[in-house]
Amino acid sequence: MFTYNFRIFDRFDRPAISLAIFCDHNREWRSSNYSYNYPNTRLIFEFGSIKLLDYENRFHKLENSDNPFATVVMAHLKTQQTRSSP
Numbered sequence: 195m196f197t198y199n200f201r202i203f204d205r206f207d208r209p210a211i212s213l214a215i216f217c218d219h220n221r222e223w224r225s226s227n228y229s230y231n232y233p234n235t236r237l238i239f240e241f242g243s244i245k246l247l248d249y250e251n252r253f254h255k256l257e258n259s260d261n262p263f264a265t266v267v268m269a270h271l272k273t274q275q276t277r278s279s280p
Contacts, residue, residue, distance in 0.1 A: 195212050195214065195228065195239075195241060196228045196237075196239040198210075198212075199212045199239070199241075211242070212239075212241035212242065213241060213242045213243065213244070214226075214241055214242070214243040214244075215243075215244055215246065216243060216244070216245045216246065216247075217246050217270055218245075219247070219274050219277070221245075221247055224243060224245060225243060226240055226241060226242070226243050227239060227240045227241065228241075246267055246270050246271065246274075247271075247274070249267050249271065250271055253268065253271065256268050
């Protein structure tokens, strides 16, 4: 994500917004940065993030939404809920 963000800035001379959408099933793991440290050099790249699991308790709201992405989120959530039951 850092590479894409920097390349957009370098090519178009404009900042880009970076957002990670996590689709995993681990409720505990979240990330919001990329960093490295070398002698005399340090980089911390912070980005926004959401986790689709956070929308489980909003399923009814997703069902009533006109946003096409709501359907994608619902499909993903159902897939996660039934992953051990083909």
